[in-house]
Amino acid sequence: xxxxxxxxxxxxxxxxxxxxxxxxxxxxxxxxxxxxxxxxxxxxxxxxxxxxxxxxxxxxxxxxxxxxxxxxxxxxxxxxxxxxxxxxxxxxxxxxxxxxxxxxxxxxxxxxxxxxxxxxxxxxxxxxxxxxxxxxxxxxxxxxxxxxxxxxxxxxxxxxxxxxxxxxxxxxxxxxxxxxxxxxxxxxxxxxxxxxxxxxxxxxxxxxxxxxxxxxxxxxxxxxxxxxxxxxxxxxxxxxxxxxxxxxxxxxxxxxxxxxxxxxxxxxxxxxxxxxxxxxxxxxxxxxxxxxxxxxxxxxxxxxxxxxxxxxxxxxxxxxxxxxxxxxxxxxxxxxxxxxxxxxxxxxxxxxxxxxxxxxxxxxxxxxxxxxxxxxxxxxxxxxxxxxxxxxxxxxxxxxxxxxxxxxxxxxxxxxxxxxxxxxxxxxxxxxxxxxxxxxxxxxxxxxxxxxxxxxxxxxxxxxxxxxxxxxxxxxxxxxxxxxxxxxxxxxxxxxxxxxxxxxxxxxxxxxxxxxxxxxxxxxxxxxxxxxxxxxxxxxxxxxxxxxxxxxxxxxxxxxxxxxxxxxxxxxxxxxxxxxxxxxxxxxxxxxxxxxxxxxxxxxxxxxxxxxxxxxxxxxxxxxxxxxxxxxxxxxxxxxxxxxxxxxxxx
Numbered sequence: 001x002x003x004x005x006x007x008x009x010x011x012x013x014x015x016x017x018x019x020x021x022x023x024x025x026x027x028x029x030x031x032x033x034x035x036x037x038x039x040x041x042x043x044x045x046x047x048x049x050x051x052x053x054x055x056x057x058x059x060x061x062x063x064x065x066x067x068x069x070x071x072x073x074x075x076x077x078x079x080x081x082x083x084x085x086x087x088x089x090x091x092x093x094x095x096x097x098x099x100x101x102x103x104x105x106x107x108x109x110x111x112x113x114x115x116x117x118x119x120x121x122x123x124x125x126x127x128x129x130x131x132x133x134x135x136x137x138x139x140x141x142x143x144x145x146x147x148x149x150x151x152x153x154x155x156x157x158x159x160x161x162x163x164x165x166x167x168x169x170x171x172x173x174x175x176x177x178x179x180x181x182x183x184x185x186x187x188x189x190x191x192x193x194x195x196x197x198x199x200x201x202x203x204x205x206x207x208x209x210x211x212x213x214x215x216x217x218x219x220x221x222x223x224x225x226x227x228x229x230x231x232x233x234x235x236x237x238x239x240x241x242x243x244x245x246x247x248x249x250x251x252x253x254x255x256x257x258x259x260x261x262x263x264x265x266x267x268x269x270x271x272x273x274x275x276x277x278x279x280x281x282x283x284x285x286x287x288x289x290x291x292x293x294x295x296x297x298x299x300x301x302x303x304x305x306x307x308x309x310x311x312x313x314x315x316x317x318x319x320x321x322x323x324x325x326x327x328x329x330x331x332x333x334x335x336x337x338x339x340x341x342x343x344x345x346x347x348x349x350x351x352x353x354x355x356x357x358x359x360x361x362x363x364x365x366x367x368x369x370x371x372x373x374x375x376x377x378x379x380x381x382x383x384x385x386x387x388x389x390x391x392x393x394x395x396x397x398x399x400x401x402x403x404x405x406x407x408x409x410x411x412x413x414x415x416x417x418x419x420x421x422x423x424x425x426x427x428x429x430x431x432x433x434x435x436x437x438x439x440x441x442x443x444x445x446x447x448x449x450x451x452x453x454x455x456x457x458x459x460x461x462x463x464x465x466x467x468x469x470x471x472x473x474x475x476x477x478x479x480x481x482x483x484x485x486x487x488x489x490x491x492x493x494x495x496x497x498x499x500x501x502x503x504x505x506x507x508x509x510x511x512x513x514x515x516x517x518x519x520x521x522x523x524x525x526x527x528x529x530x531x532x533x534x535x536x537x538x539x540x541x542x543x544x545x546x547x548x549x550x551x552x553x554x555x556x557x558x559x560x561x562x563x564x565x566x567x568x569x570x571x572x573x574x575x576x577x578x579x580x581x582x583x584x585x586x587x588x589x590x591x592x593x594x595x596x597x598x599x600x601x602x603x604x605x606x607x608x609x610x611x612x613x614x615x616x617x618x619x620x621x622x623x624x625x626x627x628x629x630x631x632x633x634x635x636x637x638x639x640x641x642x643x644x645x646x647x648x649x650x651x
Contacts, residue, residue, distance in 0.1 A: 015062045016097045022061060024097030030215045031171070032057040032105050037141075037214040038167045038207065039109035042156040047138040050214040052112060054132055060104040102172075107186045110160045137219045144211030151206045154199065161194035169195075170204035271338065275320055277312035279342040280359075288411055294390040296346065296360045300411060302436040303349025303356075311348060315357040315368035318378050330382035331473050331513035333545030334364055347408050349436060351399045358396060358408065362386070365396060365474055383474035384513060384544040391489075392515055394459050394466060397474050404441035405470050407457065409433060415460035418442055419467070420453045421503040424496035428458045444470050451504035451562075458491075465491040467499075471510045477541070478516040484540075484580035487518050495519075501563045502539055502554055508568075509541040509550050517541045520575060522582055523600035525623045529590045532558035536566075536600040538575040538582045538649075551575050553584030553649050555598070567649040574649055581605070583648045585636045587628070597634045599624040605638040605646070 016024075025032065036053035044052065155163055161183060168179045176195060183191035210216055273279055280301075288298035305311055320338035322328050330336045339361045346358040346365070350372060357368040367381040385393070395407040409416055416439060417428035431439050445454045456469040456479060466489045468476035480487040481495040490499055498519055509517065523536040535556040542549045551572045554563035566584040573579035585599030597615065599608050601622040609618035613632030618624070628634060636648035 016100050018062055020097035021101050024095065024101050025057060025060060028098055028101075029057060030213070032060070032101065033214050034207075034212060035102065035167050035171060036105050036109045038155065038171070038212055039106060039160060039164045040112055041160065042152070044112075046141070047134075050139050050141070050217065051132060051134065053109075053214050056105050056108045056112070057101075058131070059108070060101040062100070103182065103185055106164055106168075106182065110164060110186055110188070136222060138222055139217045139219055141213050142210045142216060142218055144206075144209050147203070148206055148209045148211035151203060152211065158197060158199075159194075161188040161191070162197045164188070165191075165194040165198035167207065169198060169201065170207040271320065274339045274341050274343070275313075275316045276342070277309045277316065280312060280316075281342055281344040282306075283344065285411070294412065295388040295393045296365060296385055297344065297362070298411075299344075299346050299360070299393075301345040301347070302408070303347045304436070305348045305350065305355065306345060308348060311355060311357065312345070314370070314375060314378075315348075315359065316343075318368060318380055319359070319366055322378075322380055325377045326380050327378075328380040328382075331384060331511070331544070332548065333513050333543065334382045334384040336382050346396070347398070347436070349438075351406055351438070352401050352441075354399060356398050358398070360385070367397075367474055369399070381474055385475060386544065390462065391466065392475070392478055394468050394478070395457065395476055397470065397476065398438060400444065401441070403444055405444045406441055407439045407476070409437045409439060409459070410461070411437060413437075413459045413461040415458075417458040417460075419456050419458050421456050421467075421469070421496070421499050422451070422453055424493065424500045431457075445506070454503040454506065464489060467491065469506070471506065471512075471514050473511060473513065475515070475544075477509075477514045480516055480518045481520070482518065483520055483522075484518075484575060485577050487516075490519070498535075498537060501556055501561065502537060504562055505539065505552060505554065505565060508552070512541065512548070512550065513543040513545055514541045514550075515544045518575075522575075522602040523622060525598060525600050525625075527557070527588070527590075527598070528596050528625050529592060529594070531590060534558065534598070535563075536584065537563060538584075538602075540575040542576070547571065549573075549576065551582070551649060553582055555584075555586045555588075557588075569650045572649065581640070581646065583608070583636060583638045583646060584650075585610070585624070585634070585648060587632070587634075595628050595630050595632070597624070597626045597628045597632070597636075599636050599648070601638050604640050606641045608636065608638045610634045610636050 033053045036056045037049055040049045040052055042049070155166070158166070164183060164186065165179055168174050168182055169176075174182065179195055180191045183194055188194055206212075282301045283298060285300040287300070288294055291298045316339075318326055328336065339359075341361070343359040343361040343366070346360050348357045349355070353372055354369045355372055359366045359368070363384065363386045365383045365385050367379075367383075369379040369381075371377065390410075390412065393410060394413065395409045398406045398408050416431045416433060418431055419428045420426060431442070433439060439457075442457070443453075443455055454469070456467045457476065459466045459468065467479040469479060471477045479490045479499060481490045481498060482488045488495075490496060498521060502519055506517070518540050520538045520540075521535055522538050525534045525536065526532075527534055537554040537556065539552045539554060540549060541551075548571050551569045551574050552565055553567040555566045556563040564586065566586045574582045581602045581604040583599065583601035583605060585597055588596050588598045590596065597610050599610065601608060603622060605622040607618060607620050608622065608624040610616070610624060610626055612635045613628060615626055615628045615632055615634055617626045622638075624636075626634075635651065637651075638646050638648070640646055
């Protein structure tokens with residue numbers, strides 16, 4: 001940018017009394033700071049521009065107590081005093097104090113934009129301001145709209161004199177001759193060029209926007225990691241250690257009272273209310289009988305420690321500020337932040353070797369667990385549960401120990417039993433609940449290894465029986481059967497038989513935020529060479545978030561105990577209410593050693609076709625069987641009854 005020309009600078013306005021200059025600064029301080037902020041180069045960054053603008057306005061006082069008589073008179077004759085009113089605009093009575101301090105601020109802002117070089121000593125305005133100083137925060141004006149952003153970007157393309165011309169015209173409302181005069185007095189070498197490049201006056205109203213007001217500020221923390229490193233180095237000195245001890249001793253809590261929580265970082269009234277154990281929502285035990293909606297919001301508070309205020313305080317504090325010793329987890333799509341208001345207490349009590357607290361904020365269920373002795377470590381689990389109903393708010397996992405799971409069962413469940421999905425013919429084993437609705441330890445389905453059993457809970461209540469199973473999350477998944485839009489709880493013999501053949505495929509949807517898993521027999525197919533009838537199933541795991549649902553097509557041959565996975569997809573609408581259809585295929589070898597491509601679609605398919613791998617064939621209807629060489633790779637497609645083409649699942 002062009003440096004102010006001090007050699008050809010016109011004489012300044014008469015130096016006023018220091019009291020008059022101080023009165024002008026105090027009266028017009030926001031306008032002077034805004035002027036400096038807009039003229040300063042944007043390369044300084046908003047934080048440094050804010051502090052520098054305040055510093056330049058505060059340093060605009062004249063050095064002496066009073067100006068000399070003759071010198072001041074001569075100066076007044078050299079440059080006519082700018083006529084300004086008390087707002088700083090043109091056309092009012094002469095205010096020598098304001099004209100002087102405005103010129104000093106403008107001159108200093110222009111000098112601050114001159115790059116430092118080794119050829120000359122730095123000027124005072126080019127050095128970081130000693131005052132004001134802000135520690136630990138970065139300050140910047142409030143954000144504006146698209147027009148303010150565009151104006152700020154355009155100002156960054158101008159040099160200092162160009163920005164000064166814009167500000168004098170738009171903010172000070174000076175006519176062009178006065179702008180030229182003030183720029184010349186400030187030391188600008190070419191005021192005419194600066195005015196010519198100052199842009200369209202149609203956008204001058206934006207200069208008064210809060211986007212450019214460095215007196216109305218927002219604050220954010222500085223580089224926290226860098227501050228942490230400096231803090232660790234400072235701990236070696238005794239003085240810094242004493243300061244840290246004083247800070248930790250301040251009233252308002254500390255990590256001792258909050259267990260494994262991190263130190264508090266804010267004092268916000270709403271946050272403090274949400275973390276107050278006395279403000280926890282507690283539902284009456286019988287509310288679920290009369291409420292219009294049955295979900296987690298109607299669960300009563302249960303457990304032997306629901307009145308332990310210290311435990312509840314630690315749970316809320318760790319939820320809001322989990323420290324380094326907290327092991328936290330969240331299901332996909334679940335935000336792990338603090339509660340928006342006082343949450344609802346579902347459970348607080350001792351379970352096995354841990355103390356567990358379950359909380360609900362309308363969107364998530366949060367599980368806090370700590371050892372029975374000591375509070376230095378803790379576990380925190382988040383699970384999304386928005387939209388829960390009586391069908392899906394059936395239970396919550398309290399603990400997992402040595403391969404066993406304990407559940408907290410919904411208050412409306414009148415009977416609970418254990419069923420092995422791989423043995424549909426066996427009766428359900430009844431489970432006796434504790435007084436707080438807690439089950440005894442139940443063997444959990446193993447996520448790895450041989451699939452020799454798969455346990456599920458059978459819940460009876462409200463005239464229906466539901467099956468749920470543990471998929472490694474806080475909420476067990478509901479198991480259903482039936483075509484999309486007509487799902488029903490898997491409780492009958494035929495439905496249990498289908499689940500016995502596909503249950504071992506459930507590990508593929510563990511820890512994915514699954515709400516329900518539905519199995520649907522969408523086709524039966526006669527195998528070639530008279531080898532019986534195969535069954536095609538589609539399994540859809542829907543998540544609480546409603547996205548990234550997982551779909552699998554399975555192929556079950558006669559006499560097979562377990563189905564084989566034929567195709568899979570993630571985030572697909574297939575087998576769901578939005579797209580209640582599916583098409584899949586497999587390579588199958590007959591007993592005679594002949595390989596076939598077998599494919600089947602749901603009832604919406606009118607014809608199927610296969611191509612690739614030296615194979616090209618089609619069939620009318622929703623089933624297809626073609627001889628293929630061993631290892632052939634075939635692409636499937638189908639045509640729906642309305643003539644629309646549809647690909648196979650996963651293609």
